[in-house]
Amino acid sequence: MALNAEQEVVRGRSSAGAPPQTSYTRKKRFNSKTALTMLAFMAPAAIFVGIFTYYPMISGSQMAFRNWNLNDLSDTSWVGWGNFRTLFENPEFGTIVRNTIVWVVGSLVPQVVIGFALALFLKRKFKFRGAYQAFIFFPWAVSGFLIGMLFRWMFNAEFGVVNDLLMKVGIIHSPVPWLAEPGFAMTAIIIANIWYGVTFFAIMILAALQSVSDEMYEAAAIDGAGKIRTFFSITLPAISVTLGLTILLRIIWIFNFPDIIWAMTGGGPADQTHIITTYMIKITQKGDYGQASALGLIVVFTLMLFAAFYLMAVRPRKENR
């Protein structure tokens, strides 16, 4: 039976012959001086985070309720919910929200599946495994904008490598206008994002898989469990917490990831591949930081709500004692 941390400490100290009042003495030592020392050490980080995270956030939040247009900052009066109303009344807003959902789900599901498969493959021991891992993890080190630029050329209808390959193997007979038609353009940007994000899942799942004890697999094998049963009864439950958090992180990141779309289509053609964050860039280009901040707040609250529900849903249930 495993001991909890407190018991472990007490047992350790007792076995070392330390006086039983040690923990009481340590507790007493935590006085105002200790607290001040801790505060002093934490101060730089707290000030840094305050200046670079919370100040811009609060400053940006108040912009959302003001007429804040960089083209003319002579009138930055309060407009209440005006910026939010303008956004919701925009006929493109529905398309943008739908695109965002398609973008997140369309990118996430293949990333999880392919990332999982890669992680299972990389867990095996084989020659040059380290080199394979390095190659597979490489995309994660590349800038999203650069990836977008590369895929923009690859998906170019006339002189891109994708159409060239598809035509050479006979899958298509005339060039597909990948970035010129909304449906194809959405597919192209999602493919690019899948390529980019698979790596992250592979890294995280591989790390989680390596922490699963071999003894559990041995026990399952002795009990006669097959590969599929072992996967669903041992592997998946053992890494479920890591997997759940990784998925949550990726959803938030994909949601907030305009780089590839901006570089590949700029939200086009005809604004049909905009997601919320690329649309935010478009608004800032118009100089309307008030409206862009309003959109930013919508994103923050949507993601916070989502994260709360998601964490409640994937929270491991407490066992009955």
Next chain:
Amino acid sequence: MKKKLTAITALGVAAVLALSGCGGGSKDAADGKVTLKMVESLTNPTRTETLKTLLAGFEKENPNIKVDLISPPTDSADQKIQQMLQSGKGVDVVEARDITIGSFGANNWLYDMSADLKDWNGWADLTDNAVKYSKQGDKTYFIPYGFYGLSLFYRTDLVKDAGFSGPPASWTDLLEQSEKLNQPDANKFGYAFRGGTNANSNAVAIIEAYTADQVDVENAFLLKDGKTIFSAPEAQTAMDDYLELFKKGSPPSSVAWGYPEMVQGFSNGSTSFLLQDPEVIATIKESTSIKEDQWSVAPLLVGPTGKAIQPVGTAGWGIAQASTAKPEAIKLVKYLSQGEPATTFTKENSLVPILKSAAKDPFYSEGPWAAYVKMNEQPETYISAVQPRTVSWWTEWIAKSDGELQRVITGKMTTKDLLASWDKFWTEKMAG
């Protein structure tokens, strides 16, 4: 203990403040040298190298001044510059463009150099255009380093093989020749259509050519009667012809083509025509797909009026209002705007020069540059006009017009609705 705590806290706070203060400041008192921070906008590696060479020359002439060049990626450069100017830190000399000067000036982020340049002897060497564009209203926020202007790049061999006697002179000619040279099955196309970023520029060029007789040269988006060019019946014909050009003579995927795809399309031999600025000359000269005798440059296309409006684009060097080293910054702006440095910069970057002396230079009077000389010699046909790029809503206009033009090309909007929308936008904005 208290002393220790105070020391630790003070150190921590100092470290944070030091970190947060990074990137600002101009004067370096330590060795008596002044360090100027200079930010460029239209960055590319070749240009940055040229600029560095010129700055080295400046530092040699002014041993007490050091220039740190900051070269952000072009796509985000103007936004970075805007943030730097707004924060008032980390920038002394800045590359201001006609499309950014409106908001930079309106927000008082740039320094008015009028008083400092009042007795500058460099004015006499500048072309009329350079002097004209150095005045933004009654201020001088920047001195242009060169000019951009549209001209038609064309394939001499393909045009000849198709049986045409010469390059297109008008938009109608371009439609006819593009249609004939367009062979999608062979992956060969007529016109390198601009449907992506900055698509509005070429659409406006055709509208201006069709309304050239009525255009107000002081504001090329307005007619002489004060209405917008988009309200003229000729604008409707222009946009309908432009849409035909896309449908019959251009690559279908050019809906998404921006600058790189257009230039690549021409330089790799996929398209026969390209409407672009002179900076492209240098890029096409480096092409391995088309040889020098396979292409040339023709003047800008005229409309049914027999005329074209040449929308002059420019950018230049200005000074941040918050700079603490303005005298040194003025020295640098003057240095870059005259003599050898100015000529080197325009030649290396394929720009229309700012100095009068360049007209005698064979570099500009022969080869691809001859088209520009021809346009200069016929000012009644190729009318130089000022587009209202300095207005503070210019970036808003680009975002709006590019999106709507793509809607037209993809069949989601009619040309009539597009023109009505553009007319409404400019009428309301100009009315204030």
